[in-house]
Amino acid sequence: MRTVSLQEIAQHNKKDDLWVIIHGKVYDLTKFLPEHPGGQKVVLKFAGKDGTKTFDRFHPADIIQRYLSPDVCIGEAEVNNSGEQEPEVETEEDKRVRLAREKMPRLDEMYNTFDFESVARNILKADSWAYFNGGANDEISMRENHNAFHRIWLRPRVMVDVSKIDMTTTMLGDKASMPLYISATALGKMAHPDGEKALAVAAGKRGVIQMIPTLASCSIDEIVGARVHADQTQWFQLYVHKDRRREKDLRQKYVHEGPNEFQDEEINREGGAATAMSGIIDNTLNWNDLAWFKSITKLPIVLKGIQTKEDAVLAARYGCAGIVISNHGGRQLDFAPSPIEILPEIMSALKQEKLENIMEIYIDGGIRRGSDIFKALALGAKGVGIGRPTLYAMSGYGAKGVQRLLELYQNELEMCMRLMGTPTLADIKPEMVDIRNLKDHFVANPTDYLANLSYEKMVPRGNLSKL
Ligand code: HEM
Ligand SMILES: Cc1cc2nc3c(=O)[nH]c(=O)nc-3n(C[C@H](O)[C@H](O)[C@H](O)COP(=O)(O)O)c2cc1C
Structure with a gap:
């Protein structure tokens, strides 16, 4: 397997020419990108770079062997000896999650499934909660x-x-x-x-x-x-x-x-x-x-x-x-x-x-x-x-x-x-x-905001003020 320099990898940083480092190996994900079930944006963030940390947050290491053909692997990425690491920055979202976790109730204070749901809503990142x-x-x-x-x-x-x-x-x-x-x-x-x-x-x-x-x-x-x-x-x-x-x-x-x-x-x-x-x-x-x-x-x-x-x-x-x-x-x-x-x-x-x-x-x-x-x-x-x-x-x-x-x-x-x-x-x-009512469905009608909020309410004639 050939060793690929970081400089070469960095050049393949576009949608139609996309290399990403995952666990020290370089993959050509150009063809896979439109098929990625998690969307293109998350993968493109690592175009020409190392995506291992984020990849590991979501995927098992063997997912690549399971779903991609072996020829997408270009080679091994050159080891980064420069000592340069991208600094970790706490985003607003990370901060919100950290503070919410600090205030989380104790486990023995959870009494039903809905308690867990309300805690999860607060402590999960917005993308995880939405998913x-x-x-x-x-x-x-x-x-x-x-x-x-x-x-x-x-x-x-x-x-x-x-x-x-x-x-x-x-x-x-x-x-x-x-x-x-x-x-x-x-x-x-x-x-x-x-x-x-x-x-x-x-x-x-x-x-x-x-x-x-x-x-x-x-x-x-x-x-x-x-x-x-x-x-x-x-x-x-x-x-x-x-x-x-x-x-x-x-x-x-x-x-x-x-x-x-x-x-x-x-x-x-x-x-x-x-x-x-x-x-x-x-x-x-x-x-x-x-x-x-x-x-x-x-x-x-x-x-x-x-x-x-x-x-x-x-x-x-x-x-x-x-x-x-x-x-x-x-x-x-x-x-x-x-x-x-x-x-x-x-x-x-x-x-x-x-x-x-x-x-x-x-x-x-x-x-x-x-x-x-x-x-x-x-x-x-x-x-x-x-x-x-x-x-x-x-x-x-x-x-x-x-x-x-x-x-x-x-x-x-x-x-x-x-x-x-x-x-x-x-x-x-x-x-x-x-189960007599099981089949009953009460469908909520869409709210008619125009009628409810913009127009004057109809009132019985007798109630109209006498001008
Ligand atoms: C740097 C590379 C990658 C990153 C950063 C990444 C990240 C993600 C993220 C964030 C999601 C979840 C999206 C959501 O919120 O719904 C996702 C979903 C997914 N990814 Fe990746 N991914 C990468 C590479 C791959 C590769 C190489 C494969 C398979 C060969 C793969 C397979 C999947 C699958 C199957 C899902 C969908 C799971 C589902 O919706 O049920 N990903 N990915
Ligand atoms: C986040 C999430 C991911 C899911 N992923 C899968 C899946 O990969 N395969 C599957 O068969 N069902 C999947 N399901 C469906 C569940 O197996 C199950 O049918 C469903 O969640 C049951 O409904 P409940 O969430 O109201 O308990 C998923 C459900 C959720 C909420």
Whole structure:
């Protein structure tokens, strides 16, 4: 590999001729730039320079080998012996974040998921907060995901011995301390320097399953290595790469030692990233491909992103071990329905086709309370996934924050089960929830500012002053 001088690298500092140093190697990112899912601006900032520090804040070192062809590597960058380092300057934003962190409440002062969210809003940099908290377009689906739970009421039963509550369960055959798992969320290091490793630790300590994202900011090896016990279950969320051999390689590497489940997923169209990701993701993926996935793995395949009863029935017919009813946290198609709203119709369609017992049904989106878990279980889910809450908890408090968050979910579900008269998960039944209003949507009309603010109000004639 040739050594490239800093002077030569500095000359390739334009959009149409772009070299960047990452971990001592020089890469020609000219062709990749328009495809970068994080946008062009962030990469262009390092045109002809060393981008390692920022790159490491978001990406695992192996992302380059995973997504770029080897010929983009020009050589090794000459070592900078000049002693000249760009001085670290604290920006206004850094200062705001530093001060907010100094005033952060203690972890034992966090009492529910919303507490973590409000802390995260203050202590995260604006770009990270926007990435985590945002949804597609007008964020109607994102908000609806949680709001829909407000339209389900509970029908508590009394005179039941609830001295012991057991919420342990299995998911795809593996034990879990409660019917909740940590869902895949990309770029965990934006929340905390330990990224997805912190989630692995918290999941292991609380006995819950973690789904590792394809676009994790730590390498899969690091996340698997962070497990607290050797038999800790991890699932893997897979964005299918255009080059299918990569999925096969991944499976061969991890099937014995690492993530226990191998998850397939429909193409994610998160925000503007969708177009850019099309360079990486195979958007020809369709139902017939499932046969190929089944031929390369014996692990259960779960489809995440099911949003209609028709697709749920197809997933069962195509032999999926499970589905996750999900609109990806309202980050893709605005006005996609909330998963909890379509869960009952999916269950009844599966029952009608006699397919309800052949796969496990999970849902995610807007699960913020123990009672939300209860409602989902009552309507037929085997378990629920959480996305943003773990990112918020990790932002402020790392792995310990996520442990506390999981403990709060567990405590709330325990209290809900006790007050509902359901000592075990098997006691939770559909008739314990009232879903008569679930389908009601009250759509807010756009405010007519012209009528409300500019024009004189109409008043009854009798009230007009007599001039
Ligand atoms: C100096 C080089 C790079 C820098 C500074 C950088 C920085 C970033 C940043 C800041 C984001 C997040 C943007 C947001 O707020 O949504 C991002 C996203 C992303 N980057 Fe990079 N990046 C670099 C190189 C690369 C390379 C070489 C690859 C892959 C080969 C890559 C793959 C991705 C992916 C897949 C995402 C999207 C994750 C998602 O939205 O879910 N990046 N990058
Ligand atoms: C910041 C962020 C990144 C996400 N990245 C991914 C991803 O890479 N792959 C994926 O399958 N889902 C991803 N999701 C969706 C989650 O897995 C999950 O479906 C969703 O967050 C659940 O909704 P909730 O955030 O209301 O709990 C992401 C969600 C967020 C908030």
